Amino acid sequence: MRVTLFFFIFLAFFFALHALFYSRVIKKLLVPKSAKHTFSFLLALNFIGNILYVVGRYTQGMGNEAYYLFSLSIGLSFVLLLYLIVHEVLHLFHKTLKNVDISKRAFIKKSGDTALFALSTSYVSASAYEGSKEPAVNVVPCKLFDFSIVQISDLHIGGLIDQNFIKEAVETINALKPDIVFITGDLIDTALDTIQPGIMELDKIDAKHGIYYILGNHEYFHDPLSIITFIKTTKLTLLLNESVQIDALKLNIVGVTDLIGYRVGLLEPDIHQAFAGINPEYKTILLAHQPKFIEELGTYTPDLILSGHTHGGQIWPFGYLVRLQQPYVKGLHKLENGSTIYVNSGIGFWGPPMRLASQAEIAYIV
Numbered sequence: 001m002r003v004t005l006f007f008f009i010f011l012a013f014f015f016a017l018h019a020l021f022y023s024r025v026i027k028k029l030l031v032p033k034s035a036k037h038t039f040s041f042l043l044a045l046n047f048i049g050n051i052l053y054v055v056g057r058y059t060q061g062m063g064n065e066a067y068y069l070f071s072l073s074i075g076l077s078f079v080l081l082l083y084l085i086v087h088e089v090l091h092l093f094h095k096t097l098k099n100v101d102i103s104k105r106a107f108i109k110k111s112g113d114t115a116l117f118a119l120s121t122s123y124v125s126a127s128a129y130e131g132s133k134e135p136a137v138n139v140v141p142c143k144l145f146d147f148s149i150v151q152i153s154d155l156h157i158g159g160l161i162d163q164n165f166i167k168e169a170v171e172t173i174n175a176l177k178p179d180i181v182f183i184t185g186d187l188i189d190t191a192l193d194t195i196q197p198g199i200m201e202l203d204k205i206d207a208k209h210g211i212y213y214i215l216g217n218h219e220y221f222h223d224p225l226s227i228i229t230f231i232k233t234t235k236l237t238l239l240l241n242e243s244v245q246i247d248a249l250k251l252n253i254v255g256v257t258d259l260i261g262y263r264v265g266l267l268e269p270d271i272h273q274a275f276a277g278i279n280p281e282y283k284t285i286l287l288a289h290q291p292k293f294i295e296e297l298g299t300y301t302p303d304l305i306l307s308g309h310t311h312g313g314q315i316w317p318f319g320y321l322v323r324l325q326q327p328y329v330k331g332l333h334k335l336e337n338g339s340t341i342y343v344n345s346g347i348g349f350w351g352p353p354m355r356l357a358s359q360a361e362i363a364y365i366v
Helices: 002-024 033-057 064-095 102-131 163-176 196-204 217-221 224-231 260-264 271-275 291-296 318-325
Strands: 136-140 149-152 180-184 211-214 236-238 242-246 251-255 283-287 304-307 331-334 340-343 361-365
Touching: 002 033, 002 064, 033 064, 064 102, 149 163, 163 196, 163 361, 180 283, 180 304, 196 224, 211 251, 217 224, 217 260, 224 236, 242 271, 251 271, 291 304, 291 340
Parallel strands: 136 361, 149 180, 180 211, 211 236, 251 283, 283 304, 304 340
Antiparallel strands: 149 361, 242 251, 331 340
């Protein structure tokens, strides 16, 4: 039911966007009719790609090459939105040129349209190129601990994030020889039965003191109770508002469920329950998918908080919108209560395989 609702909301939004782009941009271009027909055809083709992206996301049998193209159509739709916003600003500027000669106004209009088209093409090309790069190992100096940590987040297994992607990521992680590995949510982003072999690749992670995992908001969209049952058959230790102690490291690991639990009334986060069994003599790492969970801390002061969710903004300038909801978008930050938070930019991506001003990462905290 939730997937069906998402599909229709998605369809309505992108249909409205494409219709608006046609009426506000394409119809007003100072080009021959044949060119307008071509642009209209490409616009309709992109909308069809949007539909097929959702179909491919929630069904089986679509090849990776086709799915990649349909994923790019989502990125192109974001560009259409940005293009439309800038176009409307320029349109307001053109309205101030009523006393300018009509030929000069036409030249200014054509110049603006040409510049916007060139910028959009460069934007899409750069974003697709950055999105195609392998996740980088981001070395994060942290003097809190005398052991090494690897954190990954936001794999979004499904679609283009497949078993081969995970296998290569595991090989990179193992080459770092981490003492401990944390996976901070949004591991799964499609039906569980289609991606179980990919998840099982994570069992090959070699970490001396284990692999610890928490739910992200996207797990809630795909039957989280079934996910929990399956994860318990793997080597991953899933923390559901609970903690474990590693005596050899004198460390508490605390994991909370995601904030979306409040909205859906299922697996709600409970910080008091999560911290109930910690050893006060040990240092503490808190795993919380969304950075804004720091608002739930109250009097608790974990030494380090590991989060994800934001994808580092994924595609500029959408990071500014993320910043309206989350206190931090990426990187290491010191909190007023003395805790430190690291926000991982994510090893995968959601939606289009595109990034700009962000980088897919494997965080190596040393």
